[in-house]
Amino acid sequence: MDGILALAAGNLLSPIILFFALGLAAAFARSDLSIPEAIAKGMSIYLLFAIGFKGGASVSDHGIDATLILSLVAGLVLSFAIPLIAFAMLRAMTRLNVTDAAAVAGHYGSISIVTFVAATSVIGSAGLSSEGYMVAVAAVMEAPAILSALWLIARYGKAGAGMEEGLMREILLNGSIVLLVGSFLIGWITGAEGMAMISPFIVAPFQGILCLFLLDMGLVAGRGLREARSVLTPGVFLFGVVMPPIGASLGLAAALILGLSTGGTVLFMTLAASASYIAVPAAMRVALPEANPSIYLTLSLGVTFPFNLTLGIPLYLAVASAVTGG
């Protein structure tokens, strides 16, 4: 327990968390601090490019084995399954209607790539490495949860909601996934040589840009929370902090079965614990416009994202270290 608390305290005082907290505080204080839209987009492109390339270069270094394929399958299964658990919990814990509950559940089966990036930074600081292909696992976990959410609506809600023509293509080919998978493949193909060529750009500035990006995320999360406090009933808020450890437990079980390293286990737990706030909200606006976006965006970005960033990741690191002996 002391170890977990020490890790959590150390994590809370890291620059990335403190910059996130600064953004939150500035938003709550109604400061006019803002990161221009184009710069925020540029930073997210940089982070996806860097994390994808580093993952691919790592796979090139260490080679591939059956665990890679099995990890991708496990990621797919978790992404399909977690919304079903989240939906049952939401219906039991909150008064959300079927549409809102299914939309929220879809977000929790998908992933937050920024949480994943923060987790890679935390395990790096802890001196741990991870399987490079976890980046590919992150990519395959983006979309299946959307299908689960639509299935839940078809099963328990009104008829008529379904996958619109062209939506799946948009989800699978959204810019984040294309860049992440593309950078991963280029990193894999070019390996150590490619890494040596661009490492001054993707390694040294990475932490600083992540800090600035998290400052922006803090501003966005804080402003979202301020605007949408009314949707956060106690039950909904509780779901936002209880669901991540449940997802992380499923991720832990999968990682143990797969025999992943301690760092890989932390990343798998983080992926299963995080909730989407980019790909799934956009898909939900198209497929389920009746669902209230304030609820799912506030929960995933305003509650679960800060929880994972501050307490969740150190907790997953401590649990994974204890269980795997890492």
Next chain:
Amino acid sequence: MQMHKAKRVEITIEAVMESRLTGALEKAGVTGFTVLPVLGGSGRSGKWSREGQVSRAGGMVSVVCIIRPERLDALLEAAFEVVERHIGVVTVTDCEVLRAERF
């Protein structure tokens, strides 16, 4: 100078629906339109601002078409099919244009 009567249709809609709307307009034979970014606003679904959106899920765009009055119904029917279930505003105003052959 000779002016010609036309209709100006402005559809403010969620950014994720932009390509669906413009696709429907093109299908209905409306090939001329302008897409404008919207900075922010407030309505039945609450306040929002372009600044601080992490995804396109919360953004809005404005699609403006200038058409001949006799083509208005076809345009509105096509637009309505797309915007019916979504947040947005559709307005029609009278306007005049200089070069009628372009609309």
